[in-house]
Amino acid sequence: MLFPVRFLILASSSAGNSAYISDGSTHLLVDCGLSRKETFARLEANGVNPHCLDAILVTHEHCDHVSGLPAIAKFLKKPVYLTQPTAAALETGKEAAYFQPFQAGAKLRIGSIDVQSFSLPHDAEDPVGYTFQSNDRKVGICTDLGYMPDSIRFHLQDCDMLLLESNHDLEMLKVGPYPWSLKQRVMSRRGHLSNDVVSQYILDDISPRTRKLVLGHLSEQNNFPALAHMVAAQAIDRRGLSNLDLSVLEPRQLHPFIEI
Numbered sequence: 548m549l550f551p552v553r554f555l556i557l558a559s560s561s562a563g564n565s566a567y568i569s570d571g572s573t574h575l576l577v578d579c580g581l582s583r584k585e586t587f588a589r590l591e592a593n594g595v596n597p598h599c600l601d602a603i604l605v606t607h608e609h610c611d612h613v614s615g616l617p618a619i620a621k622f623l624k625k626p627v628y629l630t631q632p633t634a635a636a637l638e639t640g641k642e643a644a645y646f647q648p649f650q651a652g653a654k655l656r657i658g659s660i661d662v663q664s665f666s667l668p669h670d671a672e673d674p675v676g677y678t679f680q681s682n683d684r685k686v687g688i689c690t691d692l693g694y695m696p697d698s699i700r701f702h703l704q705d706c707d708m709l710l711l712e713s714n715h716d717l718e719m720l721k722v723g724p725y726p727w728s729l730k731q732r733v734m735s736r737r738g739h740l741s742n743d744v745v746s747q748y749i750l751d752d753i754s755p756r757t758r759k760l761v762l763g764h765l766s767e768q769n770n771f772p773a774l775a776h777m778v779a780a781q782a783i784d785r786r787g788l789s790n791l792d793l794s795v796l797e798p799r800q801l802h803p804f805i806e807i
C-alpha cells in the first residue's frame with residue numbers, strides 16, 4: 548500500500564495563496580501569501596509541524612503569493628525554488644541566501660517528490676505552475692493564468708488531483724466594481740481564468756484519471772463559490788465523469804486535508 552499524497556490548501560484567493568503538499572517523507576510549501584504566523588498556525592491546526600518543511604516553491608512575485616516569503620524563508624532556512632526572473636522581481640533581503648533559481652519548464656527532484664514546472668500566461672515576470680509526483684500519484688497546481696495553452700493541458704494530463712483557478716464569472720466581472728483597466732487586465736490572455744474557460748477545459752481535456760478537482764483563486768467581487776461549482780458540475784455531468792469529485796474553495800474558509 549503506497550502512502551497517500553496529502554494536500555492542504557492554506558489559502559487560495561487574491562487575498563493570499565499557500566498550499567502544503569507531502570508524500571509522507573518530503574514536505575513542501577507552495578507560495579507564501581500569508582504571514583509566517585498565519586501560515587504556521589494553519590499548518591499546526593492541521594497537525595503539521597512547520598519545522599518539517601523541506602523546501603518552499605514560489606509560482607510568481609505577486610504579493611498574494613509572496614507576502615510572507617521573507618519571514619518564512621528566514622525562519623525555515625530551507626531552499627526556496629523560483630525562477631531567476633521571479634527572484635529578480637522580488638524585493639529581497641537575507642532570505643535571498645536560500646534561493647535556488649531554476650528555468651521555467653525545469654524538472655526538479657526535491658527529496659522524494661518529482662516536481663515539474665511549466666510556464667503560465669499571466670502578467671508577472673516569469674510565472675510557473677507545478678505538478679508533483681510521488682508514490683505513483685500526481686498533483687497539479689495551476690492558478691493565475693489568462694487562458695489554457697496546449698502546453699499546460701499537456702502538463703496537467705493524468706493528474707490524480709488538480710487545483711485549478713476558477714477566478715471570475717465574465718458577466719459579473721463586466722458589470723462589477725473594478726475599474727475598466729483592471730477588468731481588461733483580468734480578462735486578458737495574461738489575466739485570470741473564468742468559470743467558462745474551466746467548464747470548457749473539463750469538457751475537452753480533463754483527464755479521466757483526475758479523481759479530485761478543486762477550484763480556487765476565486766474573486767470575492769466577481770464570482771460566487773456556488774456559481775463556479777454549478778458551472779463546473781454541469782460540465783462534469785455532460786462529460787459523464789462520475790468518478791470526479793469537485794470542490795470549490797471559499798476564499799475565507801479553512802479547508803481540510805485532501806488525500807489521494
Ligand SMILES: [Zn+2]
Pocket residue numbers: 560561564609611612691764
Ligand atoms: Zn494570485
Ligand SMILES: [Zn+2]
Pocket residue numbers: 607609669671691
Ligand atoms: Zn498573480
